[in-house]
Amino acid sequence: MISMRNVSKTYGADKPALYDVNVEIEQGEFVFLVGHSGSGKSTFIRLLQRELLPSEGSIVVAGQDLTRMKNWKVPFLRRNIGCVFQDFKLLPNKTTYENVAFALEVIGRSKHVIRTQVPEVLRLVGLEEKINSYPDELSGGEQQRVSIARAFVNRPPLLLADEPTGNLDPATSLGIMSLFSRINKTGTTVLVATHDREMVDSMRKRVIALENGRVIRDQDRGVYGYGD
């Protein structure tokens, strides 16, 4: 699903944000990407979305070489990658239903597809009761569920999450993580960038640890593992 070979990313003349990263992630895997702030997690995620291009090396996502991809093809790549963020990125003037439906509307899905897929995915994330609520009427955990529903409504084979529980309390975070786990069980590859130690330690999934832009550890059924 994801293959990064000798990937480096340098912003300007500074020291590299990522340096010589080699990572292979198979389809259907659940992977945590851990590290301190500034360790290169966000750069890692943005490279996979092709928000950024690597300074060196090659990245293949879903069989597509991102470094050789034409700009106009990028939207079609992104339809295969669901993204979840710390700040939810919901539209405040749209209801839960509309926020999720928007993701399908703008890629030209038919009304019929929207009417069947949106309620289905809202049931999956447990928000069928709140389809007509606006984001400011929802709790943080609920808002993150809406954003996960939006990321998953098109059934992408890959789901990326950048600090999805950064704004949530531990109990709510647990709920969100178990949701990711359920999505992973449908066959979707899930990559979660986080510095939530308890979460990583309790889930016992594959952990890739970054420090100063380098991969310092990559272990199956791993733990957060930093001394702080």
Add this chain to the structure above:
Amino acid sequence: MSSVTRIAGCTVMAINVGYFVRESVQSFRRNWVMSLGAVITIYLSLLIVGASVGSSMIVGQVVRSVEEKVSIRIFLKDGAAPADVDALNKALVGDVRVKDVKYTSKEEALEELKKTTLADSPEIVDQLEVNPLPASLDVNLKKPQDVNAVVETIKANPGFLKVADRPDTPEKSLKYGQQIVNQLFAFTSALRVIGAVFIIMLAVISLIFINNTIRLAIYARRKEIGIMRLVGASNWFIRTPFLLEGVLQSLLGAFLALLTLGSVQWFLLPKLKESISFLPVSLSAGASVQISLILILSGVIIGLAGSAVALRRYLKV
């Protein structure tokens, strides 16, 4: 890997026209002050375009009709020897540039005056004791451009001085329309230059206005645009509402300009026609359609150009 086929399957996209129109109208309403500014500047520039194109069409028509009427009139002195007149007549008829020559006697000249200029009060003519009008030879030309050359030939003809009513100032024995034509041409070319300068200035201002409204529209919707990019909306899907908004503004401006020009044509032109009845001041239906097309087309071009510039500068997709 199944995901490869999924990517290929995504390229087919149904375009939702209703979505685009809704988005651009909504954005137009959200930034109505800026939009109004854009509409007004486009309105003014297109109004000037339309007015100058229309008036140059009318003037062109007037020039043509004046040119058609260009003839050289040679006034003859009373009691000129018929043999001399005949000799001049023959010399003129023999000229390849001359279409025909017509002799108008003193009596005929008076009759014509009575019928045209003095049609309202023919009794003035009847009160005259002597006929003050000279007889004349009217020379019609094949091409109006030859008028000056033919005038020179006539002046050089010794027979002309023999019959001219003012042999000491032969200039005054000749009347021809070239002066009017030259003045009209000077007037229209000045009009064109002034119009072009104004049009360019206003076009630049319109572009700046559209650029600004689109920038505001992009700013107002930056969150949505971010999400659209995130979930893989195609670049054209994101851009189209903004392009459409720019075109919508200019079309509105063009429509208002057409409305103004139309009412000028409807209400003012007939009055103008009345006051200068000797000139054919009118605009054919074909010309009106032509002007409308020019305005609408230039409106669309200005709108597209303005929003395209804004999209390049402010919308990274």
